Amino acid sequence: MKFKGIIFDFNGVLWWDTQLQTFAWKQFSEQIRGRPFSSEEITVHVHGRNNQHTIEYLTGSSVTGENLERLTQQKESVYRRLCLKQKSDFKLSPGAIELLNYLVLHDIAHTIATASEKTNLDFFIAQLSLEKWFDLTKIVYDNGHRPGKPAPDIYLEAANRLELKPSQCVVVEDSQSGIEAAQAAGIGCIIALGPADTHDRLSKLKGVNEIVESLREIPRELLF
Numbered sequence: 001m002k003f004k005g006i007i008f009d010f011n012g013v014l015w016w017d018t019q020l021q022t023f024a025w026k027q028f029s030e031q032i033r034g035r036p037f038s039s040e041e042i043t044v045h046v047h048g049r050n051n052q053h054t055i056e057y058l059t060g061s062s063v064t065g066e067n068l069e070r071l072t073q074q075k076e077s078v079y080r081r082l083c084l085k086q087k088s089d090f091k092l093s094p095g096a097i098e099l100l101n102y103l104v105l106h107d108i109a110h111t112i113a114t115a116s117e118k119t120n121l122d123f124f125i126a127q128l129s130l131e132k133w134f135d136l137t138k139i140v141y142d143n144g145h146r147p148g149k150p151a152p153d154i155y156l157e158a159a160n161r162l163e164l165k166p167s168q169c170v171v172v173e174d175s176q177s178g179i180e181a182a183q184a185a186g187i188g189c190i191i192a193l194g195p196a197d198t199h200d201r202l203s204k205l206k207g208v209n210e211i212v213e214s215l216r217e218i219p220r221e222l223l224f
Contacts, residue, residue: 003188003223004168005109007158010116012047012174013193013215015124016093017083021046024079025054031074032058048175050115050148051075068144072117080123092128095216100133108224111138113158113171115148115178138162150180155187170223172215176205183207191218 012018025046026036037046045057051072055063063071083090092100103110111134114121121141124130130139138161146153159166170189171182182190183206191210192202199211212218 001188003170005111005159005162005164006103006170006172006223007111007113007155007162007187009048009171009173009175009178010112010114010124013172014092014096014112015128017079018047018174020079020082020086024075024082027078028075029058032071043176048115048149048173048177048181050142051117052142052144053148073119076117076120080120083123083127090127094214095218099215099218099220102220104133106224109162109164111135111140111158111162113140113154115142115154117142117144148177149175150177150184152181152185155182155185159185159187172218179205179207189223 008014011021022037022042025042029035029037041057046054052063052068055068055071055075100110102108112130116124118141121139125136130136138158140154140158140161142148146157148154155169155171156166159169162169166186167188169187170191171178171187172191172193173179173182174193179190179192179202187207189209190207191212192199192205192208193212193214194202196213202208202211210219
């Protein structure tokens with residue numbers, strides 16, 4: 001089957017920042033509750049999740065409004081400093097530019113569906129020149145008004161912005177919650193991305209059609 005569009009998760013897919021996110025959240029967790037996240041907590045409550053979910057998990061209570069924004073920016077300011085410290089290594093993931101150039105050249109619909117909030121999205125746009133490849137109005141991010149992954153809402157909205165049915169789209173994801181969201185949205189093809197030592201775990205997740213180590217391995221001619 002050929003597909004008509006592709007939706008990328010951002011963190012861990014287009015920008016390999018898993019270690020930076022893990023470090024920032026562990027540091028934030030120590031500040032909030034006196035101990036860092038465990039590896040299992042990182043997998044279940046951090047990767048692919050929006051900030052509200054993770055902060056509410058940490059605090060054990062509902063967090064909204066100004067308090068949510070304050071805690072979010074407290075954590076994200078640490079994360080953004082870590083990104084900038086990477087200097088020349090703060091760049092799109094291996095194979096990303098080649099794939100994005102291919103999508104633009106062949107006029108294949110594409111966008112991003114990310115759990116990042118607006119401040120971080122603007123940071124990524126500015127630092128990584130995302131406007132070269134993406135219609136910024138079609139990027140879906142955590143605006144605080146829709147359920148985060150693993151709910152399907154973010155992928156349903158991304159497909160809608162591409163003017164496609166979810167079944168006509170490919171999603172590239174690295175997190176369990178993101179894969180669950182794509183599967184719940186009825187996405188036509190889910191590609192899980194991660195290092196080799198994660199492939200056994202990823203293969204066990206419902207809905208995964210393909211597993212790759214980088215965007216270089218996306219079988220573009222077969223999919224589009």
